[in-house]
Amino acid sequence: MNEEPGFAMGIPPVAVSYGAQLDSLMTLLHVVMVAIFVIWGVYLAYCLWAYRARPGGRAVYHTAGERASFIPDALVLAFEVWLILAFGIPIWANLKQEVPPVGESLQIRLVAQQFAWNFQYAGPDGTFGRRDVALISASNAIGLDDKDPAAKDDVLSINNLHVPVGKPFTLLMTSKDVIHDFQVTNFRNKQDIVPGMTTTLWFEPNVIGKYEIGCAQLCGLGHTQMVGNVFVEEPADYEAWMKTQLELKLGTADASRVLEDARSQASAPGRAERTES
Numbered sequence: 360m361n362e363e364p365g366f367a368m369g370i371p372p373v374a375v376s377y378g379a380q381l382d383s384l385m386t387l388l389h390v391v392m393v394a395i396f397v398i399w400g401v402y403l404a405y406c407l408w409a410y411r412a413r414p415g416g417r418a419v420y421h422t423a424g425e426r427a428s429f430i431p432d433a434l435v436l437a438f439e440v441w442l443i444l445a446f447g448i449p450i451w452a453n454l455k456q457e458v459p460p461v462g463e464s465l466q467i468r469l470v471a472q473q474f475a476w477n478f479q480y481a482g483p484d485g486t487f488g489r490r491d492v493a494l495i496s497a498s499n500a501i502g503l504d505d506k507d508p509a510a511k512d513d514v515l516s517i518n519n520l521h522v523p524v525g526k527p528f529t530l531l532m533t534s535k536d537v538i539h540d541f542q543v544t545n546f547r548n549k550q551d552i553v554p555g556m557t558t559t560l561w562f563e564p565n566v567i568g569k570y571e572i573g574c575a576q577l578c579g580l581g582h583t584q585m586v587g588n589v590f591v592e593e594p595a596d597y598e599a600w601m602k603t604q605l606e607l608k609l610g611t612a613d614a615s616r617v618l619e620d621a622r623s624q625a626s627a628p629g630r631a632e633r634t635e636s
């Protein structure tokens with residue numbers, strides 16, 4: 360595990376597959392905006408000097424009619440259309456539409472609340488245990504139904520999200536109370552979490568490390584304490600973490616039996632696809 364990532368030019372280093380693409384768009388936007396700002400500023404200064412008040416000079420009023428003034432406007436418009444078509448739409452599609460299919464992406468449920476992040480892993484069976492609002496209590500933050508067989512091997516983690524490096528994962532997010540927003544600056548993407556519906560967010564983390572999760576919607580008095588960590592780990596370290604969590608939940612014997620079952624299922628032909636129940 361790396362140290363806390365350093366900061367480069369005020370922006371935490373990128374640790375996600377689509378990050379470089381987003382960063383280059385941001386750089387392009389800033390460079391062009393600075394250029395436009397400087398050009399207009401110099402032009403304004405020139406006009407102030409060239410048309411300054413002089414003794415005996417009289418103001419001349421004449422309405423615009425020259426096409427010349429449309430040229431810079433047209434250039435800016437063309438540039439903006441190009442930005443949208445060449446960068447905006449493709450990047451948006453990549454982030455929001457081209458979500459990796461369920462079988463290729465680790466599915467993790469996230470139930471946000473004032474003021475914590477509850478992560479639910481489906482466990483070795485690949486199926487999420489049933490959740491029921493009526494079961495929510497101080498000791499069962501997400502209302503997991505222990506009677507559901509699929510819930511037996513589910514792993515819950517509060518504020519700490521562990522994921523393997525180089526593999527996409529998808530967050531299936533909902534909220535127990537108000538609107539929250541999952542944000543990891545190193546992952547360059549964020550998404551609102553709304554009670555009563557499921558929103559999704561996917562990442563393919565590509566740098567091992569520990570990254571801060573923040574809530575990006577002012578959600579109450581404890582908003583600033585609603586922080587967590589993403590641990591992007593070697594696949595073996597992630598598996599080891601998952602095994603430890605299972606052992607803590609089920610005991611060593613049951614945990615290894617559950618893992619063994621999953622392994623033999625995985626090698627059996629006609630294995631059912633990982634499903635999100």
Ligand SMILES: [Cu+2]
Nearest residue numbers: 539574578585
């Ligand atoms: Cu929040």
